[in-house]
Amino acid sequence: MKRQIKVTSLFQMRDLKAVGKKFVHVMYPKKSSALLRDWDLWGPLVLCVSLALMLQGGSADSKEDGGPQFAEVFVIIWFGAVVITLNSKLLGGTISFFQSLCVLGYCVLPLTVAMLVCRLVLLAGSGTISFIVRLIVVMAMFGWSTLASTAFLADSQPPNRKALVVYPIFLFYFVISWMILTFTPQ
Amino acid sequence: MSIIPTQAHYVVYIYMYIFIYVKVPVSRRAFYTAPDNPHLYRHQPPPRWGRAAGPLTARAEPEEEARRRLRLAAAPPSVARLLWSARGGGGEASSAAACWLGGRGARGPFKRAERPVRAGRRQGAGSRRRLPGRGGGRMAAADGLQFPEFADAASLLAANPDATTVSIEEPAEAPRSQRGRPQEPGREEDDELLGTDDSDKAELLAGQKKSAPFWTFEYYQTFFDVDTYQVLDRIKGSVFPVPGRNFVRLYIRSNPDLYGPFWICTTLVFAIAVSGNLSNFFIHLGKPTYHYVPEFRKVSIAATTIFAYAWLVPLALWGFLMWRNSKVMNIVSYSFLEIVCVYGYSLFVYIPTAILWIIPQKVVRWVLVMFSLCLSGSVLVMTFWPAVRDDNRRIALATVGTIVLLHALLSVGCLAYFFDAPEVDFPAPIVPAHNGTTLIKSQ
Numbered sequence: 001m002k003r004q005i006k007v008t009s010l011f012q013m014r015d016l017k018a019v020g021k022k023f024v025h026v027m028y029p030k031k032s033s034a035l036l037r038d039w040d041l042w043g044p045l046v047l048c049v050s051l052a053l054m055l056q057g058g059s060a061d062s063k064e065d066g067g068p069q070f071a072e073v074f075v076i077i078w079f080g081a082v083v084i085t086l087n088s089k090l091l092g093g094t095i096s097f098f099q100s101l102c103v104l105g106y107c108v109l110p111l112t113v114a115m116l117v118c119r120l121v122l123l124a125g126s127g128t129i130s131f132i133v134r135l136i137v138v139m140a141m142f143g144w145s146t147l148a149s150t151a152f153l154a155d156s157q158p159p160n161r162k163a164l165v166v167y168p169i170f171l172f173y174f175v176i177s178w179m180i181l182t183f184t185p186q
Numbered sequence: 187m188s189i190i191p192t193q194a195h196y197v198v199y200i201y202m203y204i205f206i207y208v209k210v211p212v213s214r215r216a217f218y219t220a221p222d223n224p225h226l227y228r229h230q231p232p233p234r235w236g237r238a239a240g241p242l243t244a245r246a247e248p249e250e251e252a253r254r255r256l257r258l259a260a261a262p263p264s265v266a267r268l269l270w271s272a273r274g275g276g277g278e279a280s281s282a283a284a285c286w287l288g289g290r291g292a293r294g295p296f297k298r299a300e301r302p303v304r305a306g307r308r309q310g311a312g313s314r315r316r317l318p319g320r321g322g323g324r325m326a327a328a329d330g331l332q333f334p335e336f337a338d339a340a341s342l343l344a345a346n347p348d349a350t351t352v353s354i355e356e357p358a359e360a361p362r363s364q365r366g367r368p369q370e371p372g373r374e375e376d377d378e379l380l381g382t383d384d385s386d387k388a389e390l391l392a393g394q395k396k397s398a399p400f401w402t403f404e405y406y407q408t409f410f411d412v413d414t415y416q417v418l419d420r421i422k423g424s425v426f427p428v429p430g431r432n433f434v435r436l437y438i439r440s441n442p443d444l445y446g447p448f449w450i451c452t453t454l455v456f457a458i459a460v461s462g463n464l465s466n467f468f469i470h471l472g473k474p475t476y477h478y479v480p481e482f483r484k485v486s487i488a489a490t491t492i493f494a495y496a497w498l499v500p501l502a503l504w505g506f507l508m509w510r511n512s513k514v515m516n517i518v519s520y521s522f523l524e525i526v527c528v529y530g531y532s533l534f535v536y537i538p539t540a541i542l543w544i545i546p547q548k549v550v551r552w553v554l555v556m557f558s559l560c561l562s563g564s565v566l567v568m569t570f571w572p573a574v575r576d577d578n579r580r581i582a583l584a585t586v587g588t589i590v591l592l593h594a595l596l597s598v599g600c601l602a603y604f605f606d607a608p609e610v611d612f613p614a615p616i617v618p619a620h621n622g623t624t625l626i627k628s629q
Contacts, residue, residue, distance in 0.1 A: 067479075067480045067482055068480070068482045072482065087410075087445070087449075089403075090406055090407050090409070090410040090445075091410050091445070092407070092410075160413040160414060160415075161412075161413055161414055162414070163414045164412070164413075164414050164417060164445060167449065168449060168452075171449075171452065171453060171456065174456075175456055178456075178460055179480070179482075182463070182478075182480040183480070184477075184478055184479070184480070
């Protein structure tokens with residue numbers, strides 16, 4: 001009987017559980033295909049919005065020299081993920097478009113955690129020690145993100161082009177890490 | 187009485203040559219313009235050395251017809267078949283490619299008559315149009331074979347000649363169904379066929395490689411047809427230019443890619459923005475009035491500049507070379523993608539240069555500018571000098587000079603805009619002001 005009931009709302013508890021399960025898979029990347037099989041874009045949306053909101057407060061006196069605005073972070077994350085997906089498909093990857101978007105979006109989770117930690121550390125102070133702590137945390141999370149997404153995506157590439165596909169992912173997470181590290185509250 | 191051939195022998199040989207290889211094709215040319223063979227395509231080459239298909243033979247073998255249709259239905263779709271259909275359905279070059287790929291006699295719906303095994307390599311007027319004899323010979327050998335496994339299916343189809351068969355006249359349909367599927371094993375063979383060291387073959391097929399329609403995904407995939415080692419080789423060739431060797435001929439060799447230019451430009455954008463920000467931070471570090479700002483706007487400015495340089499300047503240069511090519515006949519003209527490739531790979535040396543520009547010493551920065559300009563400029567000069575040297579001397583020099591000047595302008599402009607001048611620290615002079623108070627003049 002349950003099968004005949006149509007989905008009445010856009011987002012249900014079942015979706016929430018699926019998103020939560022994928023978060024766990026990202027934090028402990030094993031060779032499971034849960035992320036790939038049933039992709040969804042809720043998790044990436046939530047992560048992107050929260051990251052952009054947290055990066056929001058870093059504007060300087062003049063808008064010109066400040067940190068990235070909300071729209072800029074949003075565009076960088078989504079446009080960057082689309083470009084990397086297109087790149088991997090053009091090089092002959094077998095993964096589908098939305099699966100790749102899903103993986104890249106979910107693997108932003110460690111960097112969002114890093115942003116949270118950075119903001120908390122910055123509340124304590126903004127001296128050299130806090131900078132070193134932030135640097136270590138951001139670098140560790142950047143490595144985690146890159147390794148997690150590579151673990152999910154590298155199998156679907158032709159073997160002689162793996163490095164060509166991994167490098168843009170590395171660059172993408174590097175840019176996000178740079179935005180997180182250079183965040184200075186007003 | 188000598189066995190050494192005299193001049194008379196040569197005359198006889200020459201006449202036999204002319205008769206066999208030239209005169210006979212001329213007489214057979216009447217075959218396919220004859221009005222009683224309407225199902226033959228006009229650009230199709232005539233059958234060789236065989237029983238010509240006349241009105242009695244064409245429709246009299248439904249089994250042959252059905253067998254041909256089955257081969258068409260059974261052959262897998264592939265890039266070569268897309269090329270074949272995109273070119274209008276004929277030609278031996280792509281049929282040979284299809285033969286390499288399919289191996290099951292996948293030749294497409296040629297409605298030519300049965301061809302026996304060829305005696306030897308075919309000379310004559312038409313041979314420049316096709317591939318060297320390897321594929322053709324093998325293909326002709328497959329003609330004489332029977333296909334017993336299709337026999338019963340052939341008879342089924344013969345019984346119902348109006349049965350639907352797969353048509354490959356729609357190249358837009360096939361790639362959509364192929365998206366997401368693993369790369370076909372035939373594609374590697376296709377790559378070998380299209381991009382190998384045989385320059386004649388490469389020249390013939392260089393223009394034909396990208397003949398999938400531009401609205402299909404496969405068309406754009408041909409621009410990303412590089413392996414990791416090829417990209418690394420090209421980068422190495424741009425950083426260590428060998429004097430006298432042309433980057434395009436040596437490395438690109440009619441397989442230009444868009445991967446290198448695009449990702450090198452993107453990396454350069456972020457390298458310049460990040461390095462500029464870091465360098466400004468270190469320069470102004472000790473000052474009490476300095477408040478660090480991430481300067482994120484500069485990323486978009488850097489992106490606009492570098493992508494405009496890497497794509498619009500090649501466009502202008504390509505247009506200029508085309509224009510000169512139309513005036514002076516023996517100018518080598520590169521394709522637009524090859525020029526984009528050269529420019530993209532020549533920008534690679536600026537990435538480590540931008541990182542090293544963090545060092546806040548003026549001398550170091552200008553030495554780096556000169557060094558990187560020499561390296562990347564020499565790649566460009568060695569590529570484009572052979573292209574314009576046959577032209578008017580002044581125009582050639584002006585072209586090469588403009589290329590180098592624009593390149594220098596890019597590097598100096600980036601240095602000036604993104605990297606603040608390193609401060610010289612000598613103690614600030616104390617200047618007595620007019621109204622008696624002292625002002626400290628700081629740089």
